[in-house]
Amino acid sequence: MGKLKIGIVGYGNLGKGAEKALAQNPDMELVAVFTRRQPEQLAARGVKFEHISAAEQYRGIIDVMILCGGSATDLPEQTPAIARMFNTVDSFDTHAKIPEFYDAVDAAAKQGGNLSVISTGWDPGLFSLNRLLAESILPQGTGYTFWGKGVSQGHSDAIRRVPGVKAGVQYTVPSQAAIERIRSGETPDLTTREKHLRDCFVVAEEGADQDAIREAIVTMPNYFADYDTTVTFITEEQLQAEHQGMPHGGFVIRSGVTGEDRKQLIEFGLKLESNPEFTASVLVAYARAAARLSREGQTGARTVFDIPYAYLSPKSGAELRRDLL
């Protein structure tokens, strides 16, 4: 069997991460990157770029399209549209809207005879899998999800909207004290403030009132008011030198009991130097699964919950049983 033919839709951080992840998987081949920009501007990178409007010409050529757009406006339109033509994988992560997104994609994919894996990545994605696994095995227990340490794009944007702020970045930091309590067997009810801290690094405009900026940030409703927030003023040079990475990660922990109060703890954790590259690596593994499910004749929308891990690997069932079981 030949290599899996993959297309990437969108060439931001996630799309670039998918390109790099595909290079690590010899059973896959990147056919083209589809973009809303003028593809000529991007042509020098050794990858074939196409305008998104040309996607239809690749029907029958591309096995799976990896959709790397954003959840706010791109994916709600893109996934159903492209699922009518191709198998797809995406990282739609607006938790509250997943049910309606699933229905829309399911209908479109079935109409096109394709298979779409929605909402992969690590949360939703690997973290969701671990929440499900842990509560299925320990029905009597309490589950926790912690995020970080990592950059939150939404909170960084919120900082940058404060008057007098020139640039800034916000890190979500899980409370080590809370995690240690849970690891030691406690099942505390934790408030928002007890679970995560927010660390802000801010470049102020010249002459700006730093106290006023700090006050505006730490009291900002929804974003910071419910958290213990620190604001550190730094120079533009420091921001460039120390805060350009996109680290992230977190923990899914379930503390349960079996029998006569025997404590049992299941923990899954990620520590990522590049959030977009890791998310893209998950998308690529699920692209392999999408192609296989489609080849079996399956159609419609799937989530990570519906897909056996064997489908993520290029190895055969016999190899997996021999080497990894």
Added chain:
Amino acid sequence: MGKLKIGIVGYGNLGKGAEKALAQNPDMELVAVFTRRQPEQLAARGVKFEHISAAEQYRGIIDVMILCGGSATDLPEQTPAIARMFNTVDSFDTHAKIPEFYDAVDAAAKQGGNLSVISTGWDPGLFSLNRLLAESILPQGTGYTFWGKGVSQGHSDAIRRVPGVKAGVQYTVPSQAAIERIRSGETPDLTTREKHLRDCFVVAEEGADQDAIREAIVTMPNYFADYDTTVTFITEEQLQAEHQGMPHGGFVIRSGVTGEDRKQLIEFGLKLESNPEFTASVLVAYARAAARLSREGQTGARTVFDIPYAYLSPKSGAELRRDLL
């Protein structure tokens, strides 16, 4: 739909754990425990006991048999025999013999029109799943499995065979230093000695030569010679008071890179106060999956690699997407 009707075969620590786990899952019902002992001797416990030879009479009544025998001699015979009559779940854990065991159970289950999930539990089982997931997402990387801190039955038995030893227990202890090196992003080649320590607690017979016992243990080939082993002599009272639990656990860690050497770490860990109760809880969740797969008309052997997590949960797909994704 009525409750799932479950049978348990074998009533040692694992079988008793399965009984307790079933009590935590309201969609399941324990019909009977099958044993090679005289069932009358066990009848007082509020559970229906049957001799193993009566199992056949439960065809059409029991949906899934949870096989709680040992891997050395019980399961290689029991699983194929019972798979001809019932859907089964077992925890066969002799890694090297899994391929032939799979083939034997697959043939028997297909012959009987049943579905058998083999080699569940946590290793093989949940640890295997995490090894597969992590290498599928981070193909460029190194994977590690650490076990413990926990009681190793085989090593405890080995201690008790040393002349002059009255009783004893052995704990496998993962090297915290090795784990921290990996967590910090290193991918060391670790020797056996560098990965785990072995802590032995020994009750000596009166007048026995403790130095000779210690020497016999720490130099014992296969079991202790390749490890840093400590031997602590304790009283029979201390053994009773402090070493009757069956704790275990461990870690599966993969350290990989994406793109231009971005380090990415995936870690799964368990901390268990009761190894058999936890293993049994995994078996029970996979019993639910076995029943569902069988109801779909699937037959033959399956491993954890072949089963989507959604099948482990009593919740519907829509509930899972809404609550856990």
